[in-house]
Amino acid sequence: MTYIDSLKKIKKKQFSPVYLLYGTESFLIQDLKKQLITYGLMEQDKDTNISSYDLEETPIQDVIADAETYPFFGERKVIFAHNPLFLKAKPDKVSFEHDLDLLQSYLNQPVDYSIIVFIAPYEKLDERKKVTKLLKKQSELIPCQPIKEWELGQWIKDMAKSSNVSIDEQANDALIQEMGSNLLMIQSEVEKMALYVGDGGKITKAVADELISSNPNSSGLKLVDAVIAADLGKAILIYKDLEKAKEEPIVLVALLASQFRTILHAKLLKQKGYSQNQMVQQLKAHPYVIKMSLTREKNFSATQLQTMLVLCTDTDAQIKQGRMDKNLAFELLLNQMIAIRKGKNEKQGIGAF
Structure with a gap:
C-alpha cells in the first residue's frame, strides 16, 4: 500500500x-x-x-x-x-x-x-x-523510499497547502536547490516560511532567498553559478557567508571540485548520447544533480572544466602543504575560475599559483 x-x-x-x-x-x-x-x-x-x-x-x-x-x-x-x-x-x-x-x-x-x-x-x-x-x-x-526528483515540486506545494499558504515556482525551485530531496529539511523550511508570510500568504522567491537556511552542498552550487555569471563579488560574498558558518576552505575546494567534476562527466556523457536517466545510473548521482549539471555544462567547454579541476587539485595541495594561506588560496581559486569562464588564457590561471 x-x-x-x-x-x-x-x-x-x-x-x-x-x-x-x-x-x-x-x-x-x-x-x-x-x-x-x-x-x-x-x-x-x-x-x-x-x-x-x-x-x-x-x-x-x-x-x-x-x-x-x-x-x-x-x-x-x-x-x-x-x-x-x-x-x-x-x-x-x-x-x-x-x-x-x-x-x-x-x-x-x-x-x-x-x-x-x-x-x-x-x-x-x-x-x-x-x-x-x-x-x-x-x-x-x-x-518509504526516497521520492523521485520530478515529484519534489508537488510535495512542496502540498506541504505549503498543509501550512495554509501557497508557494510560487521560483521559490519552489530555490527550496529544491538548497535542500535537495531531504523532505524533513524541506518541511522545516516550508513551516518557517509559512509562519513568516502568515495564514493565506504566499511564499515568493524573495522570501525564500531571505529565509532558507544555507547548507554547504547547495552553496557549492551557488558558487558554481557565480562562476558561470563571472561574478567574482557574488562568489566572494557566498564564500564569506560560508566562512562565518565555520566552513573550511579545504572542504569548499572539494565541494567545487565535486560540482565541476559532475558537470564535466555530464557533458562528456551527453556528447556520447546518454540520456539523463542513463547518466543517473552511470554516475550514481541524484536525478536533480544531473539535471542541474546538464543545465550548467552548456556554459563551459570540456577543456575549461578540466582546467578548473586541475586548479582545484593545485589549491588543495597548496592548502594542505601550508604553502599559502587557506583563505587567500580559495579566493584566488575563485578569481582564476572566473578568469577561465571569461575566456582568458587557461594556462595563465594555472601559472598564477
Missing part, C-alpha cells in the same frame, strides 16, 4: 494491528509515526500508551510481551519496533536471539488492542526469509 493510501486509512481510524514501514526516506517514516499517534491514541493516553524498542538492542519477545499486555488506560497501545535486522539478508550480530517463531505466531493472531509498527530503514528486505514473507502478508506494508 502506498504512503498516501495508508495515510488516508489512518486518518479514518482504520488501523491495522501490524505495520511494516521500510525504506530510507525518514520524512515518510516520521510522518506515519506521527499520524499513527495522533489518530490512534486519545490525547490523555499519549504519555502512557506509546512504547519504542530498538531491535538491535532488545529481543522481539519483549515487544510481543508488551503488545499482549492490555493497556491500563485507553483502548489501544502503539508500539514502535525499530531496526528489525532479522529482515535483512545479512543481519548484524547481536548478543541475544530473536524468537522468530513467537513473532510468527503473533502475526497469525495479533491482539486488537495494540498496534505494532516495524520500522526497517533499509533499501531492501530479504524476500527469501519465511519471517519476511509472513510479515509482508500479515501486516500493512508501506514502502
Whole structure:
C-alpha cells in the first residue's frame, strides 16, 4: 500500500494491528509515526500508551510481551519496533536471539488492542526469509523510499497547502536547490516560511532567498553559478557567508571540485548520447544533480572544466602543504575560475599559483 493510501486509512481510524514501514526516506517514516499517534491514541493516553524498542538492542519477545499486555488506560497501545535486522539478508550480530517463531505466531493472531509498527530503514528486505514473507502478508506494508526528483515540486506545494499558504515556482525551485530531496529539511523550511508570510500568504522567491537556511552542498552550487555569471563579488560574498558558518576552505575546494567534476562527466556523457536517466545510473548521482549539471555544462567547454579541476587539485595541495594561506588560496581559486569562464588564457590561471 502506498504512503498516501495508508495515510488516508489512518486518518479514518482504520488501523491495522501490524505495520511494516521500510525504506530510507525518514520524512515518510516520521510522518506515519506521527499520524499513527495522533489518530490512534486519545490525547490523555499519549504519555502512557506509546512504547519504542530498538531491535538491535532488545529481543522481539519483549515487544510481543508488551503488545499482549492490555493497556491500563485507553483502548489501544502503539508500539514502535525499530531496526528489525532479522529482515535483512545479512543481519548484524547481536548478543541475544530473536524468537522468530513467537513473532510468527503473533502475526497469525495479533491482539486488537495494540498496534505494532516495524520500522526497517533499509533499501531492501530479504524476500527469501519465511519471517519476511509472513510479515509482508500479515501486516500493512508501506514502502518509504526516497521520492523521485520530478515529484519534489508537488510535495512542496502540498506541504505549503498543509501550512495554509501557497508557494510560487521560483521559490519552489530555490527550496529544491538548497535542500535537495531531504523532505524533513524541506518541511522545516516550508513551516518557517509559512509562519513568516502568515495564514493565506504566499511564499515568493524573495522570501525564500531571505529565509532558507544555507547548507554547504547547495552553496557549492551557488558558487558554481557565480562562476558561470563571472561574478567574482557574488562568489566572494557566498564564500564569506560560508566562512562565518565555520566552513573550511579545504572542504569548499572539494565541494567545487565535486560540482565541476559532475558537470564535466555530464557533458562528456551527453556528447556520447546518454540520456539523463542513463547518466543517473552511470554516475550514481541524484536525478536533480544531473539535471542541474546538464543545465550548467552548456556554459563551459570540456577543456575549461578540466582546467578548473586541475586548479582545484593545485589549491588543495597548496592548502594542505601550508604553502599559502587557506583563505587567500580559495579566493584566488575563485578569481582564476572566473578568469577561465571569461575566456582568458587557461594556462595563465594555472601559472598564477
